[in-house]
Amino acid sequence: MSRGFCDAGFRVVAGFDSWTPAVETYRKNFRHDCHDLDLYRAEAVDVVAACKPDIIFGGPPCQDYSPAVARNGERAETKERAGLTVRFAEIVRAVRPSLFVLENVPAIKGSYALARARVIFRRAGYGLSGVVLDACYCGVPQHRRRFFLIGRLEARHGFLDGFLRRGLAATPMTVRDYLPDIGTDRYHSHPMRNDLRCVFPIDEPAPTMRCENRPVPPHARKHGVRALTTMERALIQTFPTGFRFSGSAKEQEKLIGNAVPVNLARHVASAVLEYETWRIQPLRKRQRDGQSMTATKRRDATRAAIERAIKRMHERGESVNVSGVAKAARVTRQALYKCYPDIVEILRRP
Numbered sequence: 001m002s003r004g005f006c007d008a009g010f011r012v013v014a015g016f017d018s019w020t021p022a023v024e025t026y027r028k029n030f031r032h033d034c035h036d037l038d039l040y041r042a043e044a045v046d047v048v049a050a051c052k053p054d055i056i057f058g059g060p061p062c063q064d065y066s067p068a069v070a071r072n073g074e075r076a077e078t079k080e081r082a083g084l085t086v087r088f089a090e091i092v093r094a095v096r097p098s099l100f101v102l103e104n105v106p107a108i109k110g111s112y113a114l115a116r117a118r119v120i121f122r123r124a125g126y127g128l129s130g131v132v133l134d135a136c137y138c139g140v141p142q143h144r145r146r147f148f149l150i151g152r153l154e155a156r157h158g159f160l161d162g163f164l165r166r167g168l169a170a171t172p173m174t175v176r177d178y179l180p181d182i183g184t185d186r187y188h189s190h191p192m193r194n195d196l197r198c199v200f201p202i203d204e205p206a207p208t209m210r211c212e213n214r215p216v217p218p219h220a221r222k223h224g225v226r227a228l229t230t231m232e233r234a235l236i237q238t239f240p241t242g243f244r245f246s247g248s249a250k251e252q253e254k255l256i257g258n259a260v261p262v263n264l265a266r267h268v269a270s271a272v273l274e275y276e277t278w279r280i281q282p283l284r285k286r287q288r289d290g291q292s293m294t295a296t297k298r299r300d301a302t303r304a305a306i307e308r309a310i311k312r313m314h315e316r317g318e319s320v321n322v323s324g325v326a327k328a329a330r331v332t333r334q335a336l337y338k339c340y341p342d343i344v345e346i347l348r349r350p
């Protein structure tokens with residue numbers, strides 16, 4: 001995540017982890033320090049506070065929320081690792097940076113840990129924006145859906161939603177888009193479950209890079225495909241080519257699979273910076289921008305109402321004309337023409 005924040009223009013002052021390969025990898029690639037520290041320890045709050053951060057960002061371990069580790073329908077949330085989400089919230093509450101960014105798998109949304117963390121953040125005065133992003137719309141050639149909870153002191157809830165949506169690509173990024181010289185048209189990637197496919201063409205986003213890179217099993221070898229190399233997996237996570245990893249081969253694969261893709265982190269960090277730039281603009285300009293964002297929301301709602309009305313009328317076999325649609329959607333004809341300048345054309349379609 002730090003690489004993405006640096007790329008967006010943040011000056012990162014410190015990293016924290018308690019796993020040696022992660023700490024060593026961090027130290028190899030950044031000039032600022034990475035503290036080898038168990039964040040559960042009481043002194044962690046003082047160590048983080050001493051950095052005087054404007055923003056704290058992090059991805060507490062996600063294994064316990066992941067469907068892959070749910071047993072008999074129950075999540076193993078009582079384990080210590082799930083508690084790191086709450087610990088993250090406690091550290092934020094104690095240090096009170098202006099902003100925080102918490103990353104995790106989408107399954108965290110239904111967890112007690114996140115509910116508890118949200119209460120801590122709200123009581124500490126943070127406005128919250130929560131969003132699930134698929135990395136392949138954020139400059140990463142990989143389907144990787146991740147939940148981000150962003151908080152800011154003295155902001156309203158949902159403050160970042162519009163900024164996060166702005167830079168999203170219209171189409172997903174494929175492996176070929178990002179690595180045109182990969183030298184193969186298809187590759188093997190170990191599936192999450194045995195019944196899922198394991199051979200992927202490079203003309204689509206890669207599946208989520210996992211924490212292990214197993215060899216191609218005999219039944220898949222007949223397709224003549226190879227596995228991705230460690231370096232290719234790192235590139236698909238959008239690490240820069242010169243990024244160096246520490247630890248054994250297994251540990252390196254885990255570091256790669258654990259990571260928030262660099263470009264995904266950069267997307268979120270850029271949205272935060274855009275918001276902060278907007279926030280410090282003179283009030284009059286902010287109000288103008290705010291008004292135009294509200295106008296966009298209002299137009300979206302009107303369009304949705306019109307579309308629902310047309311669908312309903314079609315279903316009932318009613319004749320669909322402009323005044324009928326306006327009446328059914330409870331909008332003026334003027335508003336209807338404004339949202340759909342080509343409404344007559346649309347209604348003529350079978």
Ligand SMILES: C[S@@+](CC[C@H](N)C(=O)[O-])C[C@H]1O[C@@H](n2cnc3c(N)ncnc32)[C@H](O)[C@@H]1O
Nearest residue numbers: 001017018019022038039059060061258259260
């Ligand atoms: C999902 S990974 C985070 C990935 C990282 N933020 C990134 O963007 O690449 C979770 C990390 O939390 C670390 N961790 C787990 N328990 C911890 C603790 N008690 N104190 C500090 N770090 C911990 C793990 O070693 C692991 O590197």
